Amino acid sequence: MKKMKKSPVNILLYAFLGLWTAIQLFPLYWMLTFSLKDNNEIFGANVIGIPHVWRWENYTSVLTRGKVGTYFLNSVLVTGATIVLTSIVALMATYAMTRMIWKGRRLANNIVMLGLTVPIHTAILPIFIILRSLKMTNSYQALIVPYSAFALAMAIMICSSLMEGIPRELEEAAFIDGCSIYGIFWRIILPLMRPAIATISIFTYLQSWNELMFATIFISDSNYRTLTVGIQTLSGSYTTDWGPIGAALVVATFPTLIIYAFMSNKIQESLVIGAVKG
Amino acid sequence: MEKARSNVVAICLFMLPAAALFTVIIIVPIIMSSYYSLLDWDGITKGVFVGLENFVQLFKSKTAGFPKTLFNVSVLALLSVVIQLPLALFLAIVLGRGIKGEVFFLSVFFIPVLLSTTVIGQLWSKIYNPDYGILNVTLRALGLDHLTKVWLGDQKTALIAVFIPILWQYVGYHMLIMYAGIKSISPELREAARIDGATEGQLARYVTIPLLKPVLRTSIIFSVTGSLKAFDLIYILTNGGPAHASEVPSTLMVSMIFNRNRYGFGSAIAVMIIFLCFLVAIVLRKLMKTEEVV
Numbered sequence: 001m002k003k004m005k006k007s008p009v010n011i012l013l014y015a016f017l018g019l020w021t022a023i024q025l026f027p028l029y030w031m032l033t034f035s036l037k038d039n040n041e042i043f044g045a046n047v048i049g050i051p052h053v054w055r056w057e058n059y060t061s062v063l064t065r066g067k068v069g070t071y072f073l074n075s076v077l078v079t080g081a082t083i084v085l086t087s088i089v090a091l092m093a094t095y096a097m098t099r100m101i102w103k104g105r106r107l108a109n110n111i112v113m114l115g116l117t118v119p120i121h122t123a124i125l126p127i128f129i130i131l132r133s134l135k136m137t138n139s140y141q142a143l144i145v146p147y148s149a150f151a152l153a154m155a156i157m158i159c160s161s162l163m164e165g166i167p168r169e170l171e172e173a174a175f176i177d178g179c180s181i182y183g184i185f186w187r188i189i190l191p192l193m194r195p196a197i198a199t200i201s202i203f204t205y206l207q208s209w210n211e212l213m214f215a216t217i218f219i220s221d222s223n224y225r226t227l228t229v230g231i232q233t234l235s236g237s238y239t240t241d242w243g244p245i246g247a248a249l250v251v252a253t254f255p256t257l258i259i260y261a262f263m264s265n266k267i268q269e270s271l272v273i274g275a276v277k278g
Numbered sequence: 279m280e281k282a283r284s285n286v287v288a289i290c291l292f293m294l295p296a297a298a299l300f301t302v303i304i305i306v307p308i309i310m311s312s313y314y315s316l317l318d319w320d321g322i323t324k325g326v327f328v329g330l331e332n333f334v335q336l337f338k339s340k341t342a343g344f345p346k347t348l349f350n351v352s353v354l355a356l357l358s359v360v361i362q363l364p365l366a367l368f369l370a371i372v373l374g375r376g377i378k379g380e381v382f383f384l385s386v387f388f389i390p391v392l393l394s395t396t397v398i399g400q401l402w403s404k405i406y407n408p409d410y411g412i413l414n415v416t417l418r419a420l421g422l423d424h425l426t427k428v429w430l431g432d433q434k435t436a437l438i439a440v441f442i443p444i445l446w447q448y449v450g451y452h453m454l455i456m457y458a459g460i461k462s463i464s465p466e467l468r469e470a471a472r473i474d475g476a477t478e479g480q481l482a483r484y485v486t487i488p489l490l491k492p493v494l495r496t497s498i499i500f501s502v503t504g505s506l507k508a509f510d511l512i513y514i515l516t517n518g519g520p521a522h523a524s525e526v527p528s529t530l531m532v533s534m535i536f537n538r539n540r541y542g543f544g545s546a547i548a549v550m551i552i553f554l555c556f557l558v559a560i561v562l563r564k565l566m567k568t569e570e571v572v
Contacts, residue, residue, distance in 0.1 A: 013372060013377075017369075017372070017379075017383055020369070020387065021383065021386050021387070023446070024386060024387055024389060024390055024446075024449075024450070025386060025389070027390075027398070027401040027402070027405065028389070028393075030401070030405075030412065031397075031401055034404075042410065043409075043410045044410075044415075047410075047412065047415050048412065088295070089295040089296050089299060090296070092291075092292040092293070092295060092296065093292060093293055093295070093296035093297075095292055096288075096289050096292035096293045097293075099283065100283050100284065100285070100288070100289050100292070101280070101283045101284040102284060102286070102289050108293070108297075111300060111305070112300075114304075115300060115304050117503075117555060117556060117559060118304060118308065118552060118555075119506075119507040119528075119551055119552065119555055120507075121507060121509055121528045121531070121532075121548070121551065122307075122308070122311060122531075122548040122549070122551050122552050123303065123304060123307035123308065123311070123548075124532070124535075124548075125307075125310075125311065125314065125535050125541060125544060125545060125548065126306065126307030126308075126310035126311055126314075127303060127307055129310070130302070130306075130307075145299070145302075145303065146303050148299060149299040149300060149302070149303030149304055150303070150304070152296060152299055152300065156296070171279070172279050175279045175282060176279075180282070181282045181283070181285055181288045182288065184282075185292075206392060209394065210393075210394035210395060210396070212394075212395060212396055212509075212510045212513070212514075213509060213510070213513070213532070217532075217536060227394075227396075228394055228395075228396040229396075231396050231397070231400060232396060232514065235400055242404065242410075245400065249397045249400055249401065252394055252396070252397055253393060253394065253397050256392050256393065256394070257389075257392075260385075260389070260392055264385045264388075267392070268384070268385075268388060268454055271391070271451070271454065272454060272455055272458040
C-alpha cells in the first residue's frame with residue numbers, strides 16, 4: 001500500500017470527509033443538546049450550543065408524565081417476540097428446504113423470493129381487515145405476526161447460505177448413532193446456526209423497532225402503542241415544548257446506538273449480507 | 279439417512295409455521311388486495327364490482343392525483359441515482375483505499391441508516407420549522423432573511439425538503455454495500471495497476487468501478503424500488519401535502535383507505551405499487567445485463 005502523503009488532494013479529501021461526518025452527525029448532536037434545554041435556549045438564546053443549564057427534568061417529565069415507559073416496553077416486547085418467532089420459523093423452514101428431500105422445494109423457494117420483493121405497505125388493508133374480523137387490532141400479536149412474516153423471507157435467505165456450509169457428514173454421523181431427524185435439527189444444526197441467528201436478530205430488530213405504518217394503523221389503544229407511534233403522538237401533544245420531545249427521541253434512539261457501539265462490525269456485516277442476497 | 283430426509287411428517291412440521299405465516303400475511307393479502315381493487319367499496323357497506331374502473335380512474339381522475347405521485351417518486355428515484363449513489367460510491371472508494379480513520383468514518387456514516395425514521399422525521403421537521411428551525415435561524419443570522427421559507431408548507435419546496443432527509447439517511451447504506459464490494463476485489467489487481475503507474479483516479483475508473491458493477495446494479499435496483507415504496511419520512515413530515523405537492527403512491531394509498539374510506543381505490547394503488555416494483559426490478563435487471571455484454 002502506498003503511504004498517504006500530505007498532498008493538497010488528501011487535505012481536501014479529509015476536509016470533505018470531515019464535512020460529511022458533520023452533516024451525518026449534526027441532527028443527532030442537535031437532538032442530544034436540545035433534549036436538555038428549555039424553549040428559551042432552543043428558540044433563540046442558544047440554538048446549537050451545549051446547554052447552559054442541563055435540564056434532566058425533560059427526561060423525568062417525559063418518562064413519568066407521558067407514557068414513554070410503556071411505549072418503550074411495548075417496543076421491546078414486540079421486537080423481542082418478532083426476533084424469536086422469525087428465527088425459529090426461518091430455521092425450521094430452511095432446514096426442510098435445504099436438507100430434506102421433497103417435491104415442491106423449488107416452488108417454496110420461489111415463494112420466499114416473492115416475499116422478498118413484495119412491499120410491506122401493500123398488504124396493510126387486507127391484514128387490517130383480517131385483524132379486525134378476528135378482533136385482534138390493539139394487541140401485541142397484531143404487530144408481531146405481520147412483522148415476522150415480512151422478516152421471514154430475508155431470514156430464510158440468510159439461513160440458507162449458512163446452512164449450505166454445514167457438512168452433511170455431521171448429520172450422517174449423528175443419524176448412524178441413532179439420532180432422529182428432530183434430534184439432528186435440534187442438537188447438530190441449531191448450535192451451528194448461531195451466527196445466522198445473530199444476523200437475523202439484527203435485521204429484524206431494525207425492521208420492527210423502527211416500523212411505523214403497521215404500528216400506526218393496527219394500534220389505537222395507547223397501552224399497546226410502540227415507541228415510534230408514541231413519539232408521533234407525543235410530539236402532537238407537546239407541540240410547544242421541544243425539550244421533552246427531544247428527550248423522547250433520545251430514549252427511542254439510545255438502544256440502537258448502544259447496540260451499534262458494541263457490535264458495529266457484526267451489524268455492518270449483517271446488512272451487507274442482506275443486500276447482496278436481496 | 280435418505281429415508282429420514284424424506285420423512286413427510288417431519289417436512290410438514292418444519293414447513294408448517296413458515297407456510298402459515300406466508301399464506302396468511304403475504305399471499306392471501308395480495309389476492310385480497312387484487313380483488314378489492316376491482317370494487318367500489320367504502321369498507322362498511324357491501325362493495326360493488328366495477329371491474330377495472332378504479333385503475334382507469336387512477337390515471338384519469340385529476341382530483342385523486344395519482345399521476346402526480348408517479349412523477350414525484352420518479353424524481354426521488356432520479357435524485358437517488360444521480361446524487362445519492364455517486365456520493366456513496368465516492369465515499370466507498372475513498373474509504374476502500376484504506377485511509378487513516380477508515381473504520382471511524384465508515385461507522386459514523388452508517389449511523390443514520392440505523393435510526394428510526396420517526397426520530398429522523400421529528401428531527402428534520404424541527405430543522406425545517408419556519409419560526410425556530412435551524413435552517414431559517416441560520417439564514418436569518420446570515421442576513422439572508424429573504425431566503426427563509428415555510429419549507430414543508432410551501433408547494434414549491436415541500437417535495438425537495440422531504441426528499442433531502444430520505445437521500446441523507448441512506449447514503450451510508452449504499453456506501454457500505456459498495457465498500458464491502460471494493461474490499462472483496464483482490465488487492466493484487468489494484469496493486470498491479472498501481473505498479474503500472476495508474477493514478478488513484480484511473481484506478482477507480484478502470485479497475486474498481488468495472489469490477490463493482492454487480493454491486494452497483496444491486497444498489498440502483500434498491501434505490502429505485504426503495505423510492506417507489508417511500509413512506510415513513512413523507513408521512514411524518516408532510517403526509518403528502520400541501521395540496522399533494524409531496525404525495526407519493528403509498529401516502530396516497532393510506533389516506534385514500536384510512537381517511538377517506540375509499541377501500542377499492544386505495545387497493546388499486548396498492549396493486550399498482552406491487553406491479554411497478556416488480557416491473558422496475560425486471561426492467562432494470564434486463565437493461566443492465568445488456569449493458570454489461572457491450
